Amino acid sequence: MRRRGGRLRRWVSVLLVLLLVGGGIFAYRWKAGEERRFVKALGAGWNLGNTLDAHNLHKETDDPNAYETYWNNPSTTPELFSDVKAEGFDLVRIPVTWYEHVDEDLQVDGAWLDRVQQVVDEALEAGLSVIINAHHDPWYTPLESQAEEAEVWTRALWSQLALRFQKYDETLLFESMNEPRLIGTEQEWGDGTPEAREIVNRLNQVFVETVRASGGKNSDRYLLLPTYCARTGTDALEGLQMPEGKRLIVSLHLYEPYDFTHQESGPDDFSPDSERDTKAIDQTFRDVERLFTRKGIPVIITEFGARDKDNEDARIRWAEYVLEAARPLGIPCVWWDAGGRQEDEKSFSLYDRYGRMWLFPDLTAALTE
Numbered sequence: 001m002r003r004r005g006g007r008l009r010r011w012v013s014v015l016l017v018l019l020l021v022g023g024g025i026f027a028y029r030w031k032a033g034e035e036r037r038f039v040k041a042l043g044a045g046w047n048l049g050n051t052l053d054a055h056n057l058h059k060e061t062d063d064p065n066a067y068e069t070y071w072n073n074p075s076t077t078p079e080l081f082s083d084v085k086a087e088g089f090d091l092v093r094i095p096v097t098w099y100e101h102v103d104e105d106l107q108v109d110g111a112w113l114d115r116v117q118q119v120v121d122e123a124l125e126a127g128l129s130v131i132i133n134a135h136h137d138p139w140y141t142p143l144e145s146q147a148e149e150a151e152v153w154t155r156a157l158w159s160q161l162a163l164r165f166q167k168y169d170e171t172l173l174f175e176s177m178n179e180p181r182l183i184g185t186e187q188e189w190g191d192g193t194p195e196a197r198e199i200v201n202r203l204n205q206v207f208v209e210t211v212r213a214s215g216g217k218n219s220d221r222y223l224l225l226p227t228y229c230a231r232t233g234t235d236a237l238e239g240l241q242m243p244e245g246k247r248l249i250v251s252l253h254l255y256e257p258y259d260f261t262h263q264e265s266g267p268d269d270f271s272p273d274s275e276r277d278t279k280a281i282d283q284t285f286r287d288v289e290r291l292f293t294r295k296g297i298p299v300i301i302t303e304f305g306a307r308d309k310d311n312e313d314a315r316i317r318w319a320e321y322v323l324e325a326a327r328p329l330g331i332p333c334v335w336w337d338a339g340g341r342q343e344d345e346k347s348f349s350l351y352d353r354y355g356r357m358w359l360f361p362d363l364t365a366a367l368t369e
Contacts (some may be wrong), residue, residue, distance in 0.1 A: 039298035043090030045334030053095035053135040064115035073339040081126035088368030095135035106156035133175035142199035158210045166216035175224035176207035192228035197239035224251040232284040253303040256280035261306040268309040270318040285325040293329045305336040305348040
């Protein structure tokens with residue numbers, strides 16, 4: 001009887017351990033699934049580029065509108081966001097540059113912060129989810145010589161933003177940095193150095209700690225973390241170390257093949273049947289699945305796009321190829337739109353902010369369908 005009783009207790013103990021382990025696995029999978037479902041549901045995205053991220057005005061001013069309109073765009077209006085939503089976009093990324101709007105104590109100018117909040121509110125009221133970030137700020141250049149200062153800036157800025165938006169729900173997302181890179185070096189637009197990638201990881205960690213410590217709804221806010229330069233190269237992707245915690249998203253930019261998407265003198269055609277055209281895109285999504293989505297880590301391509309070269313059909317083929325690769329992995333893609341006056345330059349713009357009209361309806365339909 002004693003032998004049977006001891007054996008029974010051992011079996012009960014084993015069963016309890018299995019239940020606890022199985023429950024933990026189930027809870028992890030449920031959490032990861034919840035996060036991926038949220039991110040996937042963000043839908044098609046559009047960038048309010050070259051607006052609140054304008055900087056280096058070469059003149060002294062505290063007028064937010066002087067910055068907002070400096071890069072050849074009009075003041076942002078609620079009607080703009082209504083148009084974006086009506087066209088089928090559900091997510092807008094609002095790049096913001098901060099360094100010219102802080103005092104010697106790293107306190108953000110109240111008028112600038114008020115204007116950023118007003119634009120965020122207008123986008124949210126239009127029914128859009130919103131991402132805000134730090135966009136052209138030089139303080140997060142990933143150099144060891146300024147890493148400590150960058151951590152100070154990160155804490156100072158994001159503690160203020162987290163406090164200002166403390167009561168906003170999960171439809172407002174924060175992104176730590178835009179394309180943190182070694183500006184002016186040979187590695188600037190590559191995958192970076194091991195040291196630079198590690199500094200990006202450190203700053204992402206400080207960003208997460210700062211936002212989470214602010215309390216309120218920031219405890220559960222979704223936070224976006226870029227790789228070095230938001231690159232999709234294998235070294236950059238493998239170099240990203242995600243902090244511990246929940247509701248963390250990888251932020252990437254995809255402009256491959258670069259000569260098609262960026263270079264005005266580059267090829268103006270894209271073929272999904274050409275290995276030359278698709279090789280880098282295919283490698284990106286293989287790496288992203290291996291390193292992130294297969295592990296339950298959500299991803300957003302916060303910038304992608306191709307320059308207008310009077311080649312809308314080719315741009316549609318390119319966009320559809322990217323979206324078809326992203327869709328099974330639950331990855332939303334956010335088109336880079338720099339605005340500007342269309343008669344002055346060809347660009348990535350989809351929407352004429354002066355005339356309130358969509359410039360490439362078929363391309364826009366491909367993005368939003």
